[in-house]
Structures are given as structure tokens and as C-alpha cells.
Amino acid sequence: MNKQLKVLFIGTYVPKECGIATFTYDLLNSVSGVHDDIHCEVIALNDPSETYDYPEEVVFQIERNKLEDYHRAADFINQSDADVVCLQHEFGLFWGNAGDYIFTVLSGINKPVITTLHTVIRDPLPEYRASTEKLIQYSEKLVVMSQTAVDMLKEVYNVPDEKIEVIFHGLPDYPFNNCGKYKRMLNLKGSPLVLTFGLLSQNKGIESMLEALPGVVDQYPDLIYLILGATHPVVKKHSGEAYRDYLKKRVSELGLERNVVFHDKFVEKEELCKYILASDIYASPYLSREQIVSGALTYAIGMGKAIVSTPYWYAEEMLSDNRGMLVDFGDTDGFKDSLLYLIKNPDECNNMRKKAYDFGRKMTWKNIGKEYNNVFSKALKDYNAYPRIRNRFSFLPDQLPEVKLDYLKLLTDDVGIIQHTNLGVPARHHGYSTDDVGRGLVALIQLIDSQEKAEELWKLITTYMSFLEHAQTVSGHFHNFMNYRREFLDEEGSEDTLGRAIYGLGYVVSCPYMSKNIRTLAHTLISKSKSQMEKLNYPRAKAYTMCGLYEMLRAGVDADDFEATFVSRRDAVRSVDSLVGKETFESIFASHADSLVNLYESNHKEGWNWFEPTVTYSNAKLSESLILAYNYTKDRTYRKVGLATLDFLTDIQWKGDFFDIVGNQGWYSCDGEKPIFDQQPIEAGYLTQAYISAYKTVRERKYLELARYSFEYFLGRNRLRTPMYDPVTGAVCDGLNCDGMNCNQGAESVICYLMALNSLNKYADRVYGTVFQPAASDEVLPKRKSLLSANQSE
Template identity: 35%
Template sequence: MATTRIALIGGFAPRRCGIATFTADIHSALGIASNAIAIDIYAMKPAGARFQFDAAVTSTITENSLNSFVAAAAKINRSGADIVWLQHEFGLFGGPAGDLILELLERVAAPLIVTLHTVLPEPDADQLRVIQELVARAAKLIVMSEGAGRLLHTVYGADADQVVVIPHGVPDRPFGRTQEFKRKFGFDDRQVMMTFGLLSSGKGIETVIEALPAIVEKTPGTLYCIVGATHPNLLAREGEAYRERLQAQAKALGVADHILWRDAFLESDELLDLIEAADIYVTAYPGAAQATSGTLSYAVALGKAVISTPFAHALELLGDEHGILVPFNDSDAIAREVASLLDEPDRRLALQQRAYARGRDMLWSSFAAQSLRVIESVKIRRNLRHIHGPVGIEGLLRICDGTGILQHSIFTVPDRSHGYCVDDNARALMLMNRWGCETEPDRSRLASTFAAFVESAWNPESGEFRNFMGFDRKWLENAGSHDSCDRTIWALGATALEGNSAGMRRWARGLFDRTAQSAFGLTSPRATAFAMLGADYLLATETGHGLADRILNDGAMRLQALLDVHRRPVWLWFEPVLAYDNCRLSEAMIRAGLRSNRSDWTNSGLETLCWLFDIQIAPDGHFRPIGSESFGHAYQPPKPFDQQPVEIWAAIDAAAAAFDATGDPIWLTHAARAFEWFAGANDRGIAVACRASGSCHDGINPRGLNLNEGAESLLSFQLANCAIRDLLSLPE
């Protein structure tokens, strides 16, 4: 069995917090449960911390350090991690509501599992934003109570199949050793109550201390053990002032001699021994929002009689007479229930036995087994579908009508509300040039429809193409974007050369001559590249065509100037940022160099394309197109998501241009690798396109497929299929 590599992010020993303990317990439990798991621990480190992490830690991430999160993401990607598993708590990472963790997560490609240790019913704006972003990215969200799962659905919008409830893991110890451990700690003649965990005002300890006088009056030998160091955040803010207030309260009530303070973060074995010495465990959270309590889980698993306020986790864990629930902030109720249990040993023993029995379902071995099932459910399996060869046309026919091709679909249903655009109709016209005769009469009919749309898009008053048209056939603008205008010029040049009838070729040539002047003066590098590609096609029909020659040469000089300005030792690109259709810029330079016999332009195109392909190959060798989340980040490495089919078509066309320029078969390899992305050779191991219908999903996001099938995606797959067919001389 192949090893599954997990990047486990959380605290870790010797850091003293609940998340660190939990992460260490996961590491240990999974190691025992499976020898087919390799775990790389990425331990959160407080800024300025001087302690030495356990040797099991692969790397540390310093909270509040953006560079540290970015570096960890790069290391995770290089490691070939199959899964990223995050232990989430708001205060662990830095930034508003701990949002710095998102800087890491948006850069990693492996599927994400998140264990949410706090799920708030009434989050503030930052907390809501962070959890919703985690929901958008996570393949699975693990919570430890059904109540937390419901909150994820109702408050944060998680899908039902995204949420998994796995109770907090607990140790496996024998039942009934209370007296043995009382002797160990010198509690032989005492009735012992206990609360443990990092000391903070949200634990309700004041209420328990307030109940002590009534308890001691009935059972004078009662000892209340308050175990745990002051929470580090509270300690940083006010030192030990909170503990001192509690101690002053106990002294004022005359019960100071009945409280044992263990002001320390105990190692696991010592802590468990101390819990075993208790008769009753008390948790008195003052509100219902507490989603999960690891301390409560430990007390139940060790067979303690538990008295708790009815916060969400306690309601689930202690229901059906597995514990006793008392109202919030009600010291009288706590006193009555403690006194009753201490006075009735048989009742107390029965409650302890029921608690212990419930704890058997929560052992770390069970947690590990359930976690392994979650891991297996999201692990990528790249079983490629056969996708080379002829593809169907039903998907395209579904979103076309007498006006043109509709922009979007809701899953497979055409979405009329967004109407049409010249971008898609221009691409669709190019596709009709490349479909084979076996698609007649649909090919000719649709070619005329798309050409008519392009013709009507030209606005002679503005001297530009319009882009968006409503479903009512009314244009929504006087001029479209520069990119859409020059993409249309590209389609006209291609149709002038490849149109499937003489009449179609004459029409395209004529409209090119009337409209291509609009390509001058545009600012977008992609618009420049699109117009250059159209001009190159036109020059293939007529060497020396003046307008096309100017577009091609002026464009190449502009792109070369941009490259000279923006290139850096590790940044070989025409812009300071990456965007969509990146490969078209390199392709245009290669084509311009070949057409104009300018080896410097060709070399610039090849050099930039090599750089671009290098950063689009994942560590295990599959193609990873630059995701839209990368756009606009100056001189930054690309982020993996969202991945879109248009990048695949562009990569194959650019590789074809590079092969024409060099004859080097490496470009055939690059093209084939990119095309296999459609078949499942991608970051989610899932087929994006369907050969039988010729349809294609809208891309890959962190959770998997975008299940919509819009025009751009479908056309990109169809055109990529034609391009790979021609490049590799595959049968039609």
C-alpha cells in the first residue's frame, strides 16, 4: 500500500496548550493505527518563543509572520503532501480572527481537512469571514459534536457531506482505580472534586467556589482540585490577577483550605493520574456557546461522575443519564448535586460506570480509525480516463440557440440570465473552423450563427466590438473590454485562413480589414497578444498585408519592451503579475518571431514559455495551471486555485508554436501533460471533461470540481482537443 503523506498543522509538544496536546495525540494515534501514514508536523510557534520543539516536528510556523506561513506552504507543496490537516483555533495563528492561516491554505494544492475546535453560534465579522473561507476550501470539516456540525450548516453554509462528527479522542485506562490514585496524591481520606484546564474567566470556576461552603458543610472532607496553569494569553494581559481573585473569593467564603491549586501545565500521564484520583468532575462554563471540551471528554472516559452546565458538548455527551446537568451560573444547583453524589456512593458509582462505558466509543484508537476513513475519502487517486480522440458535440449544442452561444450554465442547464458575449462566440467560431466534416450540418449552421453574432458586435460609432448582449438580443454596452475586442480580431484572422467555406473566409477577411485598426492603442498585454495571433493568421493568407503586419510587429515590440521592464532574476515575464491566458503572450512572441524572421522575439517567447511551464508543473509531474487566485499579486509565485480550462487550451497552442520553432519533442510532452489535466491528471485527480458529450466543467477549486459547464470551459476543451489532435497527429 502506498504511503499517505499528511501535513499536520497545529500546536505541538512541548507547547502548553490544548491544541498542542491534541495534535500530539493525533500524531501518536495515527502512528499506532497505520503504518501506511507519514506525518509531517508543522507546529505553530508563538513569536519570541524559545522552547525546543519535539524531534517529530518537521517545521515550525511563527504566528503573526506572513513570511513564515508562505514558506510553510511552499515546503508542504514540495513535500508532495497528499493531505493537509489543520487544527483550527482562532487564537493560534495571528491576524484578525487568526486569518493569517489563510495565507498558507490558499497556497497549498493538496486537499484540506480542518478540525474546528471552536464553532461559534454568533461570530463577529472577522470570525465569520475566516470560517466561511475554511468552509470554501476544505474537503472535510471535522467537529466533535453534533451541535457544532449543525452550526456549520446554519451559520457558515457548509454542505451536509462536508461535515464529519468525530468525538474528541480520549485515553484508554482501566476503570475503578480512584483509591489507588488518591493514595498516590495523599487524598486518602478526602472526597475529591476536580476541574482542570488552562485557567481563564470563561470556565465558570467562580460559580463552583461559591458552591463550596454548602458542600463542605455537608461533607467536611471535601477537597476541590483546580488543576491548570493560567492561560498564556490571560497571563500576558494581566499576570496572575485572575487566579488571585479566585483565591480571594475562596478566602472570603472560608473555603480556602478546601481548595488545592495545581498551578502547572501537567504532562499527560500525570494529569490522567490526577483525574483518576477524583470522585466528581465539575465543568461550569457560563454559556451555551462552548462547542467542545476536551477536559469533559477526558473526565467521562476515565469514569468520573460529571456535573456540568448544559453547554452544547455537555448536552450531547452527558445525555441519557451519563452525567448531571445544572443551570448556568447556579451555585446552589452545583452544591445540591455534589452533596447528593457524595452522600450516595452507590448512585455515584453507577454514574461513573455509565460515563466510563460511553467513553469506550471515544478512545484515541476509535478517533484514529474514523480519521483514517476521512483521509481515505479525500485522498487523490489519479485514475485517468481515456480522453484522446473524437469528442461529442452534444454539450455545445445544448447551450446554443439561434442568437449564439450562451455564456453560462447552472450545472448542465443553460443560464439565460447572463445572455451572450462576443468572447465566447468568437471562440465558438474558431471551433467551427476546426471541427471535422462529420459534424455537418451542425458545423455550417453554427458557424453562420456565430459569424452573425460577431458581425453584429461591431459598433462603427465607437470603432470597437461590443461584448455583452442580454438574452433579449439587446446590447448592454457600446464597447467591450480590450481583451474581448482583440480576441474577436484573432477569431477573424483564424477564420480568414481556416473558415470552412470560401464565403466564410471572405467575410472574415473583410471584417478584419474594417475592424483591426481598433487593435492599436490598447493597453492590455493579452489584447496585444490576441490581436497578434489574429494578424499572424491573416498574414498566412496574404504575405505583406499591411495592417496585419503592423499589428504583429508593433505588438511584438510592445511585449518585448514590457518583458525588458518587468523581468527579474526569478521572474521572467511580461508583467509584474500573472493573470489568465498567460501562455498566449509567449505564443504571440514565438509566432511573431517566426513570421517576421526575428529570432530575438522567438527566443523571448520560448524563454518565457519555458519559465511558465516550469512553474506549472507540480512536484509529482502533473500540470497545475495558474489559478485565478494568483491574479494581481506582484512578483509572487502562483497559487494553485481556481484552475480553469482556458489555461489548458492556451498551454497546448503555445507548446505547438514552440514545437514549430524548435522541433524539440519536449514541447509535445508539455502539450500532452497539459491535456491530461482534463482527464484527471490534476490536483484533485478528477476528470474535468467528458469525451462522450464534449462538455467540460468550469474548473477545479480547492474542494474539487466547479460543476457548472459554461461556454468558455466547454469551448476550451473542444479547442484543446482539436489542438492536441493536430499537434500529435491523432485521428479525427
């Protein structure tokens, strides 16, 4: 049995009052009416704040000025079971420069795209040329409605023949009729009745017809010229009814009040067809030659109307072979003479009508639907046989960047790290923070693999240690924010601040290449904070603290006397039960790990394997802390929860070839929609560290691969395919917004980048030693359910 073909259309859609909305509706129905095994759906484009009661086939909506909607549309398409996407393209439909918002969709989907071009520009401005060329690149097939459009695509844009399909504009199938029946039906007068219809705008050229009419009505005073259609909504929004008012004034000046009728309304297709069938002559006095298609002219041809038109591109082609009469642009005498000829020569007029009608039979929607279905099937077959493997991240390097500390040094003065910059220049008025200094110590200690390296980084590490020693309060907590005048701005920082300070200090204590004095000071500061660590409430503060304590504990340091307990790990690991009445760093570490497990047990449910009802910030650090807890204690519960939650973070953020980090515009609740922006690079950095910890623990290659891809988020493997890291300066942008990168390049971002790079660097030969190109999430990871089953079975 043949598989059902599923087509997803993108365009405006009824009940929106515009020509492309009607076209999309007619095309969908013609396609779905060809065979029972064709299913069609629509992604509809709306103007800002516009709402419609759409029919059921509309499955997604884009507010065309909201870039985030385009991103979500791409995600929707990839997750749908659509076989092909049929895009209705007109530059003005989409927001951005020359309508370039649409490329957010096209560049992000993995389905063949068939694009119907409603406009092709012969002499495009640079932005329109660039937009057209990108459209050609992303389209499997280009459908145009005239040979003129084919010639332009080939001559102006170098499109190969095999990529272009000519399918005429569709039209309803009516029998060849005389006009009297429909005039009576609509209670219309006019002998003859001349019609122009469509959304009213200045390019319609109706004034040319008005200027021509006096010489015609002198001989045929019963002639009626019916101008049917509402003012184009965009024109009305910006200019009101100025053009219509001008036309009415001109009617009065020419004394044509009895002969010209305005019907100011948007008529549905069925009623429109009756108006066309009722008319004797159809006038199409467009002012611009660059008209590649006209639905109005198509309908008039297919219903066998006598036609007078200016020679725009579409009219020249469609009215050739005596299917209509052409008049130069603005040639009022030409319109007058043509109208008089048609009225005075009914036999020639009738022959012209019949030729137009016969030509129109090939353009009925039934035939158009068959032609589109043939194109869809062929495009899908070609796409599946020769998939266009677009490596959207081909610009990425095939090796890790070198560690570059220039920017970190630029931000560091003799006090600490300046938090933020103004276009890469340290912004002193933002001052310093303990948060950055604590994590900065982690990044620096990670780099030390020899005494020589320790000496190279000694000054920076000493500066950061000096800041933390100064920032610690009498209670053992830490101030967080200091202004440029070296004044602390808070009585104490948040619990996270405490955790981040312990995180960095733990790394210092564990480093065998650091001087004994600096390690002793770090241990002293940690010991002074013990009472504060014991009463932590917030999960991320506990996770940071655990990461710092883990480094210290694995080095064999626990008790308050640093010199007495800096022994081998085997001698240092002792039972908590043997230390009755005395909280050790080890017992605090275990207590925090247990509390995270309890938090997970309280909040996880089917499809939501997380510690809280909302995924917020510093997420992977929670998972990593439990993986480290397993490494130290060998308690399998910690490993199970640590890996389950890390796999959950992968599941909700890995898109198959890039990470789509949870944005901080409202965060991600279990019963809500995941925000796309603003994405913070710290999350990618922490994911990289967590994946490396997972790999070291369970030795599954997928974690090493995911570590590479989460790190490459900084290099451009992200939704916008834009590098956040500047290899020249070593700076890192602070966020990924819907309109591009956050231009601030602060301390947090570069530090998290360095931590991620340092973690991955140890496995660079394994990561880049084999070629791995992700194609779909399932090829990198098993389903979430199977991951959990594997963990729980242990």
C-alpha cells in the same frame, strides 16, 4: 555519517492552552532530545482569528477553518526538507465534515506520515468511519497509546498489525515523593488532598465526586477536593461558565464550601506537576467509556498517585493489576467507599501508588522519544525501500475524449452563444458576447479537416460570423455584450474583445475548406479593423490579434484585396520596407511582437521571466503569440522570449503531477504570494495550445507531455482531483474554488476546452503511445535557469 533526521509535526502547539498542544510540545522535545542529529519543526493549528507568539520551531500556521491554508501547508511540506511528518490527530482539531480538511494536506504530500491517534471510535457514525479509513490509508504508521486502541483498529477498521505501533502517552520523570513538600510549596491544605485537573467540561463527571464527598468529609472534615483547570475554550465559547456555575451551586447545596476549591486557570506543565505531586489522591470521574487516552491520568500514574477512576477504556487498561481503583460511571457510593478505603488503609494505598509509579517509568518522555524515533526511522526506511506510489490521478482515461459539440450547440441559438448557464441550463438574461463568439470560431475551424466536416459545421460558423458582422462598429471595433433582446449594451468592447474577434476571423480566413464567400467576409471584417489593430495598447489584445493574423498570414493573405493576395505563401511574404507608407497585416503583426518583447525586457528579472510585474489572465496566449511570431518571421528573439515565458508559466504552476493554475484572487505579483483559488479553466486551455505550438516549433517532447497534463486539468488532474468536464453533456465548469467546482458551466469554459482538445488531438498517438507517469517536476523539466540558458545561448 548518519544523515540528520528531520521531523515535521502537525498539531496544536504551545502557547495554545490545550492538551494536544502540550503533548505536541513534549513529544517534539523528547524526540529532539534523543540525538543531536534529529531536527524538529511544527505546523501549528489555530482557531479562527487566533494568533500566538510561537517559538521558532513553528515554521507554518494553519487557520483551521481556511481550506486554502491546508493546501498551502501541503505545498510547504513538499518543498521542505522534512523526512517524515508526524500528525497529531483528533477529529475536533480540523475543520470540515469529521475533520476532513486535514486530507487536503495528507492527499497532497509526498512524505511518509506517522499519525498519533488521540481518539479511536468503536461505533463511528458514517462520516467518522470514512474519515478514519482515509486517515489509515494516508498514514505509513498509526501510533496509539493503549492495547484497547489496537484492538479497535484491528476489529473495527481492519488495520493490519504491521501498521500499528503502541507508544504510551509520555510523562515527566519525577522521583517517588511524599506530598508534604509540594503542599507547602504551593501553600495547599487538605488532609487528604484530592485532585481532579484538566480543562473543565461536562464529560469530566465532577458532579459524581461532589455527590460522594459528604459521606467522606463527615469522617475526614479536613479533606480538600481541588478542581484545577480553566473551562474548555470551546465549551466557554458556546456555553460560557454554565457548567462551573452548576458545580459551584451544587457545592453550596451539599454544604461543601469548606471542602471544595476551584482553581479556574490553565496551569503550565511545571506548575501542574507540582499540584499533582502535592495531592494524595487523584480522581478521574469521566462519564464516557469512549476515552482512549488521558494525559491527566497518565501524569497521575507516573507520579505515583493513588487513583480512583471510572472504567473508561484507557483507565481500565492503565489501572489494571491493582494500580488504581475503578468505580462505575455515576456511582457516588462507589467513589465514597473507594476514597474512604484509600484514606483508612495507608499501607495498601502506598502499595498501589508504588505499582503505578513503577509502571509509569516506561512512559517517561525520554523513553517515549526513543520509541517514536525508532518508528520514524523504520517508517522512513520502509517508505524509501518500498515507496507507496500513490497515483493520485489513476482515474484519468488513457486516451483523449472524443470531441463532443452537444453543449456548444445547446448554448448556441440563431443569434450567437449564450454566455452563462444556471446549472447547465442556458441563462438567457446574461445574453451574448463577442469574446465567446470569436473564440468559438477558433474551436470550430480547428475541427475542419475536410469539405465534409466544413458542411457539418457550416450552420454554427455562419451564425457566429453573422454575430461578428453585426457586432462590428463603424470604426472597425466590436461591441462585446448583447442582451437577449438583441440590443448591444456597450459602445464598443475592450481591446481584448477586438483581439478575440480577430483571433476567430483569422482562423476563418485561413481555412481552405470554408466557402470563398465566408472567407472573404472574414477578411473584410479584419480589414475594417486594421486602424483599431494599429493602436492597441494592451498586451493580451495584441497577442490575440497576432494569433489571428498569424493564421491569415501563413495562408498567404496580407493586403486589403483578398482575392488578389490569396496566393501561395512564398509569393505573399514580402518585405515590410517595400510597402512604404502602408501598414500591412504583416507589419502590424511584427509591431505587436516587438512590443511584447520590449515589455518582457522591461519587466523580467532574476526569477521572474514575465512580461509584467503580475501574472494575471490569458497568460499562455502571450507566450504562444511570440512562438507563432518566430514561426512566421524566423526571428530568434521571438522564440527565445516565447519559450522563456512559457517555461516560467510552467515553473510557477506545474506541481510535479498536476497544474496549479494561478488563481484570480489577487493574481500573482513578483513580490507576492501566488493565490491558489479561484482557478480559471481558460488558463489550462491556453497552456495546452501554447505547449503544442512550442512542440511544433522546437520538437521537444516535454512540451507534448505538458500539453497532455495541462489538458488533463479539465479531466481531474488538478489540485482538487475533480473533473471539470462532464463527458455526458460536454459541459465544463467555470472555475476551481477552495470548496469545489464553480457550478456555472458557461461558454468560455467549454470553448477553451474544445480548443485545447482540438490542438492535442493531432498528436494523440504520440501523447498516449508511450507511458509517462510524472513523479516530480525535475523529471519533466530542467531547472528554470538551465531553460533560460539554453534559450539565450541560441
